[in-house]
Amino acid sequence: xxxxxxxxxxxxxxxxxxxxxxxxxxxxxxxxxxxxxxxxxxxxxxxxxxxxxxxxxxxxxxxxxxxxxxxxxxxxxxxxxxxxxxxxxxxxxxxxxxxxxxxxxxxxxxxxxxxxxxxxxxxxxxxxxxxxxxxxxxxxxxxxxxxxxxxxxxxxxxxxxxxxxxxxxxxxxxxxxxxxxxxxxxxxxxxxxxxxxxxxxxxxxxxxxxxxxxxxxxxxxxxxxxxxxxxxxxxxxxxxxxxxxxxxxxxxxxxxxxxxxxxxxxxxxxxxxxxxxxxxxxxxxxxxxxxxxxxxxxxxxxxxxxxxxxxxxxxxxxxxxxxxxxxxxxxxxxxxxxxxxxxxxxxxxxxxxxxxxxxxxxxxxxxxxxxxxxxxxxxxxxxxxxxxxxxxxxxxxxxxxxxxxxxxxxxxxxxxxxxxxxxxxxxxxxxxx
Amino acid sequence: xxxxxxxxxxxxxxxxxxxxxxxxxxxxxxxxxxxxxxxxxxxxxxxxxxxxxxxxxxxxxxxxxxxxxxxxxxxxxxxxxxxxxxxxxxxxxxxxxxxxxxxxxxxxxxxxxxxxxxxxxxxxxxxxxxxxxxxxxxxxxxxxxxxxxxxxxxxxxxxxxxxxxxxxxxxxxxxxxxxxxxxxxxxxxxxxxxxxxxxxxxxxxxxxxxxxxxxxxxxxxxxxxxxxxxxxxxxxxxxxxxxxxxxxxxxxxxxxxxxxxxxxxxxxxxxxxxxxxxxxxxxxxxxxxxxxxxxxxxxxxxxxxxxxxxxxxxxxxxxxxxxxxxxxxxxxxxxxxxxxxxxxxxxxxxxx
Numbered sequence: 201x202x203x204x205x206x207x208x209x210x211x212x213x214x215x216x217x218x219x220x221x222x223x224x225x226x227x228x229x230x231x232x233x234x235x236x237x238x239x240x241x242x243x244x245x246x247x248x249x250x251x252x253x254x255x256x257x258x259x260x261x262x263x264x265x266x267x268x269x270x271x272x273x274x275x276x277x278x279x280x281x282x283x284x285x286x287x288x289x290x291x292x293x294x295x296x297x298x299x300x301x302x303x304x305x306x307x308x309x310x311x312x313x314x315x316x317x318x319x320x321x322x323x324x325x326x327x328x329x330x331x332x333x334x335x336x337x338x339x340x341x342x343x344x345x346x347x348x349x350x351x352x353x354x355x356x357x358x359x360x361x362x363x364x365x366x367x368x369x370x371x372x373x374x375x376x377x378x379x380x381x382x383x384x385x386x387x388x389x390x391x392x393x394x395x396x397x398x399x400x401x402x403x404x405x406x407x408x409x410x411x412x413x414x415x416x417x418x419x420x421x422x423x424x425x426x427x428x429x430x431x432x433x434x435x436x437x438x439x440x441x442x443x444x445x446x447x448x449x450x451x452x453x454x455x456x457x458x459x460x461x462x463x464x465x466x467x468x469x470x471x472x473x474x475x476x477x478x479x480x481x482x483x484x485x486x487x488x489x490x491x492x493x494x495x496x497x498x499x500x501x502x503x504x505x506x507x508x509x510x511x512x513x514x515x516x517x518x519x520x521x522x523x524x525x526x527x528x529x530x531x532x533x534x535x536x537x538x539x540x541x542x543x544x545x546x547x548x549x550x551x552x553x554x555x556x557x558x559x560x561x562x563x564x565x566x567x568x569x570x571x572x573x574x575x576x577x578x579x580x581x582x583x584x585x586x587x588x589x590x591x592x593x594x595x596x597x598x599x600x601x602x603x604x605x606x607x608x609x610x611x612x613x614x615x616x617x618x619x620x621x622x623x624x625x626x627x628x629x630x631x632x633x
Numbered sequence: 634x635x636x637x638x639x640x641x642x643x644x645x646x647x648x649x650x651x652x653x654x655x656x657x658x659x660x661x662x663x664x665x666x667x668x669x670x671x672x673x674x675x676x677x678x679x680x681x682x683x684x685x686x687x688x689x690x691x692x693x694x695x696x697x698x699x700x701x702x703x704x705x706x707x708x709x710x711x712x713x714x715x716x717x718x719x720x721x722x723x724x725x726x727x728x729x730x731x732x733x734x735x736x737x738x739x740x741x742x743x744x745x746x747x748x749x750x751x752x753x754x755x756x757x758x759x760x761x762x763x764x765x766x767x768x769x770x771x772x773x774x775x776x777x778x779x780x781x782x783x784x785x786x787x788x789x790x791x792x793x794x795x796x797x798x799x800x801x802x803x804x805x806x807x808x809x810x811x812x813x814x815x816x817x818x819x820x821x822x823x824x825x826x827x828x829x830x831x832x833x834x835x836x837x838x839x840x841x842x843x844x845x846x847x848x849x850x851x852x853x854x855x856x857x858x859x860x861x862x863x864x865x866x867x868x869x870x871x872x873x874x875x876x877x878x879x880x881x882x883x884x885x886x887x888x889x890x891x892x893x894x895x896x897x898x899x900x901x902x903x904x905x906x907x908x909x910x911x912x913x914x915x916x917x918x919x920x921x922x923x924x925x926x927x928x929x930x931x932x933x934x935x936x937x938x939x940x941x942x943x944x945x946x947x948x949x950x951x952x953x954x955x956x957x958x959x960x961x962x963x964x965x966x967x968x969x970x971x972x973x974x975x976x977x978x979x980x981x982x983x984x985x
Binding site: 526 | 679683684703704705706707708709710711713714717719720721722730731733734735778782
């Protein structure tokens with residue numbers, strides 16, 4: 201490689217590092233998380249093995265034989281050090297010592313057997329039946345609600361409880377509290393009705409906002425092009441305001457505008473219309489607000505790009521079309537619009553990408569409401585993985601949503617690059633290395 | 634169609650470019666607006682086609698007052714300096730554009746575009762994009778587009794400025810041929826005097842927003858009304874001698890030499906400043922009004938040779954002679970001026 205190429209690489213390196221850190225690594229991590237069942241419940245580190253009531257129900261649902269379930273729940277009564285210690289604490293050391301001497305290591309199937317053994321204590325009898333019952337209970341050994349820090353420990357416990365070999369893998373799987381690799385997220389995701397709702401919402405969001413952005417941006421650019429310079433720049437500045445406003449402030453103003461004590465309600469109350477939340481009262485209103493909020497921001501960008509593209513058209517070409525007899529509409533249609541082809545394509549593709557992944561305005565305005573009507577895919581990914589009301593953050597499932605979005609985005613970029621005929625846009629370096 | 638410009642004034646902001654100009658262009662005539670850059674010739678052209686609105690004055694096409702009529706409705710064809718072809722349309726669509734916006738029928742458009750393309754000899758280029766055409770071809774397309782809807786008037790804004798020398802010669806006669814073939818009234822804006830003289834019936838020479846002289850090329854060359862006009866026309870250009878009116882003619886500045894003045898010229902009072910304009914072809918070795926000097930510059934132009942002769946007082950005369958003279962740089966010569974062809978001007982530059 202020549203020295204100039206290294207120099208180019210050196211100049212590029214800050215960008216490469218940023219791309220690596222903020223694009224490649226997150227994408228790779230997303231791909232990684234998407235194939236796990238990580239959630240708040242599993243944690244992100246390894247887990248333990250524990251069987252609880254809900255685990256037992258899951259096993260029952262999975263068709264585990266009732267006998268095995270019984271074995272898990274009541275694995276019998278074992279006279280061991282732990283039981284004796286508990287006995288000593290509750291009933292005194294002498295009783296524990298004597299009972300230990302007689303029965304250590306024995307396993308009783310039923311509590312009654314333990315009680316009988318307790319009755320057999322000669323020097324330190326427990327007199328009350330109720331006490332004996334309580335004492336027998338101390339030796340009950342069940343797998344329920346016991347934490348096993350490692351797999352061998354859990355397997356040993358299963359062995360000890362005489363659980364049939366065939367049932368063990370399923371029990372182990374249910375008992376594990378950590379995350380595991382799984383491809384089930386994808387199937388699960390598409391089995392959810394809400395997923396299709398998110399897809400539909402995203403479609404509505406992108407199509408309507410994009411149309412608004414491009415068409416309104418075009419309208420502004422062309423309209424201001426025909427205005428005297430002073431008026432034109434005033435209008436452009438006004439339409440640029442939403443973009444330079446801090447997003448939170450911008451949304452707060454929209455909320456004030458639409459709240460039940462806000463501008464619209466206040467004005468309409470003068471006409472006898474009952475105040476209501478105009479943003480969230482119906483799905484239609486929610487969508488209208490979302491499209492307008494995003495549209496006004498997006499349109500300003502289209503306006504700037506289109507305006508400069510129009511100004512790049514040589515004035516003699518516009519003069520020519522006028523002396524050729526074209527009126528304003530014909531001039532726009534035949535001369536200006538065809539020459540805006542590339543800027544329009546650029547804005548369309550660029551905005552498609554950013555709209556697919558953007559949810560900040562929706563998050564701030566409706567947060568997906570009312571009733572999930574404006575919950576778009578990206579917002580759903582965010583909600584699932586990072587921020588939801590239930591509090592069980594499903595990192596794995598959320599990452600699956602995000603990964604699918606990345607795939608869709610990549611496919612769309614490829615399609616647009618093809619449309620742009622990207623290879624033809626690449627120019628060889630003018631200075632030979 | 635006859636064009637009359639009456640008392641035309643045009644200002645851009647506070648700068649008045651053209652003040653109270655009147656001009657009459659006859660039907661079927663090709664007129665050149667000739668002048669240095671910034672003289673207002675293009676402004677006049679754009680006012681005729683309606684791109685610029687007149688601040689005051691009237692514009693008539695024939696009997697029709699078009700002063701307030703938009704350029705779309707004036708039925709004027711314009712060829713712009715950079716041709717202003719529509720880059721996204723092919724040649725056919727470019728030429729068809731004026732017809733298309735007029736909503737002619739498809740068959741009509743096809744026929745007319747074909748006819749006009751044949752007239753300007755680009756019949757086989759119709760499917761190409763402007764970017765795939767040479768300068769001369771683009772020029773022809775622009776001309777075809779301007780002519781296709783049979784305009785009353787054809788306006789040409791420096792149409793040859795972007796062509797190379799050879800193509801310029803070719804297109805010069807080509808445009809003239811087409812103009813004469815169609816019989817259209819045409820206005821040519823140019824800063825090139827050769828173009829103006831070779832293509833046009835009449836020339837309006839402009840300077841600083843005013844028409845200095847309006848006449849046929851020959852008349853303007855031989856009988857200029859001012860030293861500006863005399864200096865603008867002719868290549869190699871006319872040479873001027875400064876002096877004062879004296880007994881028996883003009884005494885050259887800083888010199889004892891006095892040039893006798895032909896009887897046709899009315900000299901002012903003695904002592905008043907005078908300029909003589911002498912064209913290179915009238916300063917030759919065998920003319921009778923001899924004047925001494927030294928050859929200070931020789932330029933071989935092939936068929937002819939151009940000499941600069943520095944006179945004793947430092948003034949320079951030019952001479953253009955047929956190839957074959959044996960004069961060299963630094964030779965002292967005693968050549969003569971054709972006395973009856975001297976153009977004399979007063980201090981203000983007006984012809985005497």
